[in-house]
Amino acid sequence: MDFAFNADQQMLRKTLADFASRELTPHYMAHDTDHDLPREIVRKLGALGLCAPMAESQYGGQELDYVSLGIAHEEIARGDFNAAYVLLLSALVGAIISSHANERQKQVMLPPICRGEHVAALAVTEPGGGSDAAHVKLAARREGDSYVLQGEKTSISFASWADTALVMARTGSYEAGARGVSAFYVDLHSPGVTRHRFKDLGSRAIGRGQIFFDAVRVPAEARIGEEGSGFVEVMQGFDFSRALIGLMCLGAAQQSLDETCQYVADRNAFGGVLARFEGVSFPLAEAAVKLRAARLLCYEALWLKDEGKQHGWVAAGAKWWAPELAAQVLHQCLLLHGHLGFSLDLPHQQRMRDVIGLEIGDGTAQIMKLLVAREVIGQVARGY
Numbered sequence: 001m002d003f004a005f006n007a008d009q010q011m012l013r014k015t016l017a018d019f020a021s022r023e024l025t026p027h028y029m030a031h032d033t034d035h036d037l038p039r040e041i042v043r044k045l046g047a048l049g050l051c052a053p054m055a056e057s058q059y060g061g062q063e064l065d066y067v068s069l070g071i072a073h074e075e076i077a078r079g080d081f082n083a084a085y086v087l088l089l090s091a092l093v094g095a096i097i098s099s100h101a102n103e104r105q106k107q108v109m110l111p112p113i114c115r116g117e118h119v120a121a122l123a124v125t126e127p128g129g130g131s132d133a134a135h136v137k138l139a140a141r142r143e144g145d146s147y148v149l150q151g152e153k154t155s156i157s158f159a160s161w162a163d164t165a166l167v168m169a170r171t172g173s174y175e176a177g178a179r180g181v182s183a184f185y186v187d188l189h190s191p192g193v194t195r196h197r198f199k200d201l202g203s204r205a206i207g208r209g210q211i212f213f214d215a216v217r218v219p220a221e222a223r224i225g226e227e228g229s230g231f232v233e234v235m236q237g238f239d240f241s242r243a244l245i246g247l248m249c250l251g252a253a254q255q256s257l258d259e260t261c262q263y264v265a266d267r268n269a270f271g272g273v274l275a276r277f278e279g280v281s282f283p284l285a286e287a288a289v290k291l292r293a294a295r296l297l298c299y300e301a302l303w304l305k306d307e308g309k310q311h312g313w314v315a316a317g318a319k320w321w322a323p324e325l326a327a328q329v330l331h332q333c334l335l336l337h338g339h340l341g342f343s344l345d346l347p348h349q350q351r352m353r354d355v356i357g358l359e360i361g362d363g364t365a366q367i368m369k370l371l372v373a374r375e376v377i378g379q380v381a382r383g384y
């Protein structure tokens with residue numbers, strides 16, 4: 001068993017840690033507003049080769065392995081949690097296009113994502129429900145060489161500023177469930193598309209919101225994969241993204257943990273530094289151990305993915321546990337800063353609000369536990 005990153009991965013980690021502390025950390029708090037994340041950040045992430053980096057090189061990708069992708073999410077999120085959303089969505093949309101689009105579609109769709117020119121959203125959730133993603137209602141009606149999209153997506157990251165979106169739409173009957181859903185790569189500057197930005201608790205720079213499709217005509221060529229295969233394609237994509245989300249949240253929590261260790265080592269009270277009190281040091285020790293354990297779970301899921309092995313329940317477990325743990329650790333870090341922690345001048349509160357969003361986004365803890373339970377109980381029941 002080898003727990004070490006290889007030489008390339010160590011180099012990537014160092015490069016991105018330097019980039020994040022230099023270019024992202026100093027501006028993270030300034031982005032806690034209802035303004036979009038600056039395009040400049042997206043372009044820089046593209047220039048670093050971090051947007052859809054697993055795509056093949058002829059389409060602008062780096063053919064990066066999934067463990068390295070995890071490193072990128074962790075390090076970028078340490079500097080700016082919301083900048084890591086750019087990586088996450090480009091990885092998800094990029095992976096679905098890479099795996100399921102035809103040659104011509106890949107040539108057109110992937111390079112602008114990889115270069116950080118197109119911000120791509122993934123539009124699954126609807127007002128009627130998010131967890132029950134197989135029953136989307138947004139309709140795609142075939143008309144000759146086009147489809148006409150009619151309906152609403154809600155709670156979509158980047159809704160307010162994305163250029164494109166991979167949209168799950170119903171081409172079959174409602175009763176057909178998942179089998180009646182197709183995926184379309186849609187230009188969000190098309191006539192008939194309108195958007196509404198939510199006022200959110202955290203991650204305000206990602207501009208989560210609604211996207212309305214009113215008779216939006218897209219060419220048949222915008223359909224990715226076969227009619228009725230969209231849901232399966234997206235769900236396959238979600239597997240690895242769950243571990244990436246885990247690492248984003250753990251990266252943010254680790255950053256606050258490091259800052260808090262420094263703070264309690266510096267601050268004096270009762271004739272010495274705060275760190276000498278077990279009431280202060282034990283919560284930090286517990287946080288360090290739990291973050292490390294959760295991190296291993298995330299990287300194991302990505303390593304399994306790289307090895308072409310089953311990683312479904314490990315990734316689902318990472319998606320349940322890591323965001324929840326990160327929110328708890330961030331809360332603890334906030335408290336250990338005393339009154340200063342409650343001020344908006346320190347980043348722990350912002351990181352905590354940001355992380356809570358991904359306790360919900362991409363599937364809640366309950367849904368993740370359903371997936372874990374189904375697999376682990378099923379394995380035992382089948383006997384092995």
Ligand SMILES: Cc1cc2nc3c(=O)[nH]c(=O)nc-3n(C[C@H](O)[C@H](O)[C@H](O)COP(=O)(O)OP(=O)(O)OC[C@H]3O[C@@H](n4cnc5c(N)ncnc54)[C@H](O)[C@@H]3O)c2cc1C
Pocket residue numbers: 121122123124125128129130131132154155156157158203208357358360361362363364365366367
């Ligand atoms: C920050 C953020 C970013 C997001 N980004 C995107 C995005 O980019 N694209 C996108 O398509 N969506 C996105 N979402 C939406 C997200 O995926 C959904 O909110 C999520 O899947 C839950 O769906 P819902 O909100 O409709 O809740 P519901 O499905 O209505 O669930 C409500 C509650 O009931 C629980 N519940 C539901 N079903 C069950 C069950 N069977 N057993 C036990 N408990 C259950 C849930 O866990 C939850 O606590 C984002 C959400 C957030 C908060």
